[in-house]
Amino acid sequence: MSMQVSGNNQPGTGVAALGNFPPGTRVFVFRGGAATWFGTQLLGMAITIFTLGICYPFAVVLVERWRAKNTFLLGRPLRFVGTGWGIFGLWIKWFLLILITLGIYSFWVYPRLTVWKIENTVLD
Numbered sequence: 001m002s003m004q005v006s007g008n009n010q011p012g013t014g015v016a017a018l019g020n021f022p023p024g025t026r027v028f029v030f031r032g033g034a035a036t037w038f039g040t041q042l043l044g045m046a047i048t049i050f051t052l053g054i055c056y057p058f059a060v061v062l063v064e065r066w067r068a069k070n071t072f073l074l075g076r077p078l079r080f081v082g083t084g085w086g087i088f089g090l091w092i093k094w095f096l097l098i099l100i101t102l103g104i105y106s107f108w109v110y111p112r113l114t115v116w117k118i119e120n121t122v123l124d
Contacts, residue, residue, distance in 0.1 A: 021074075032070035040066040057091045058084035060113070068121050082120030090116070 021027070044059035061084045068080035094112070097105040 027074060029072045029075075030070055031072070032066065036066065036070075053095065054092075055084070057087045060084075060087070060117070064117055064121070073123055077124045078121050079124045080117075080121050082116065086120070087113075087116055 040063055044062050047059045047062070048056045061080070061082055064080040064082065068078040071078045090112075094105065094109045098109065
């Protein structure tokens with residue numbers, strides 16, 4: 001069985017390229033702690049609240065960098081390469097669409113934001 005990390009089907013591009021592992025192998029390990037998570041969340045909330053949500057993308061990046069820094073794939077660390085400016089335009093568009101649709105568009109924002117997070121997380 002071959003599990004692909006990326007969406008392409010090129011040989012040597014997925015998890016299978018890192019080795020052949022039996023079922024039940026721990027592929028991901030997370031080593032984050034409560035203190036650093038709390039500090040990161042507090043800073044992210046402050047950024048969001050003091051800018052009335054406009055700088056939320058920068059808070060997302062802060063949290064995603066913490067998550068990636070503490071996550072390992074088969075012993076190799078992940079790294080988040082996205083930037084607040086990289087999603088800022090999309091966030092403004094999504095924010096306006098949420099306002100215009102009285103919140104209905106928010107159901108589409110979370111999956112799109114998740115795609116952006118995953119696409120900007122790389123294996124170091």
